[in-house]
Amino acid sequence: MEKAKISPRQLFMLIVLFELGSSIIIPVGLTAKQDAWLAVLGGMVGGLLLFLLYHKVGSYYPGLVPTEYMPKIWGPFLGNIFAFLYVIYLFYLAARVLRDFGEMLVMFAYPETPLFIINLLWMILVVYTVRKGIEALARTGEILFVVLFILAMASLLLLIFNGSIDTRNLQPVFEEGPLPLVKAIGETVFFPFGEIVFFTMILPYINDSKKTKRAGLYALILSGLILSVTMAINLSVLGYSLLARTNFPLLATIQTIELAEFLQRLDVFFIIGVVIGGFFKITILFYVAVMGTTSLFKVEKPEQLVFPLGFITLFLSVGIASSFPEHIQEGLDIVPMYLHLPFQVIFPLLLLVGAFLRNRHKQKSSG
């Protein structure tokens, strides 16, 4: 494990940047139609419960990352196998997110540039940052968090002054009963809030472990509120039927801004947001994947593996699907059921039970 320390405040900012990374751009909770903003709030509550679960498991083994405490809980054979599967899950998701952001830039800004080249440029930046370590990433987060906050506030104010917001688009509430809302909440728990599971690899780096839980919970609450407000604004401006047909609703919303026939075409706000969010999302995922690998295989110099593993992630991001629709379909139909559910909910629950039983046994024997 890297010998580095970050503060709870830096953790808070990293979590917010990570959670908002792709979810602010891709619509979430749309199964609930115009109640999507409520689904996000419901998903946030689920995310808070999941974070408490991960934190509780980690509290049994302070200073250790999941790939280190899994063998302690489930025994060396089973524990190492699951730790390896966890690492594979991390690499797969890093590649998925890289593909998401690469496709987004190709579609929106660089239609003539091959996806491979765009992803390569992302990966050069990510590999460089990961080699610099978590402290450098956390300090970058402190700066870019402020930039993103200013952009968000400016966009919100411009939308209000522009008069694009029509709250009638949010009505009727519960049009089709509570079932679609419940289903949408289930979806938003996995993406984006359940992704907080990756921070279990970063929690041991916090210099004040007592404040870790509070920082994580506050970060999730803030992310949930921002996402919910964003979804409500997108729905108010575009309406559900237009929003459902748009790839990037936030971009469509920002494009409606036109003040005094002067302040218009503010797409650059969107692009800056995409680049900042994408950078943190991919970097954190790749960082935890590399750290998981090096701690599992006990590699002495983790930085030596960063370049080869970055190479693999880059190629995986291109080969993961033959087209963007296929990539999205796989992400919606297959990944939540076969990957997110086991790694975000089932395994942590089993780990909690295992950790509880082992530690109870230890306490008894020491007593």
Added chain:
Amino acid sequence: MKLIGIPILISAVLFGLMLLLDKLQGRNTKTAIHYILNPFSVMRPAEIFVFTILSILLIVYYWVILSKRKQDKENTAAK
């Protein structure tokens, strides 16, 4: 050994995972492999050039790291 073995192991398992996910979507193995390799087979010349440069860089990287490690071992043994 770990430096070479770990990336190979991870690539192999990730390839297996992609195959598995494709099979879960109802494709047979041959079609699944075709889907995975298709993006690489339609690369433009410029992409192939960059791909080649990257591969050479990776080989050079390993060569430098492994020779440095060998040198370190020899120095330690000499001491």
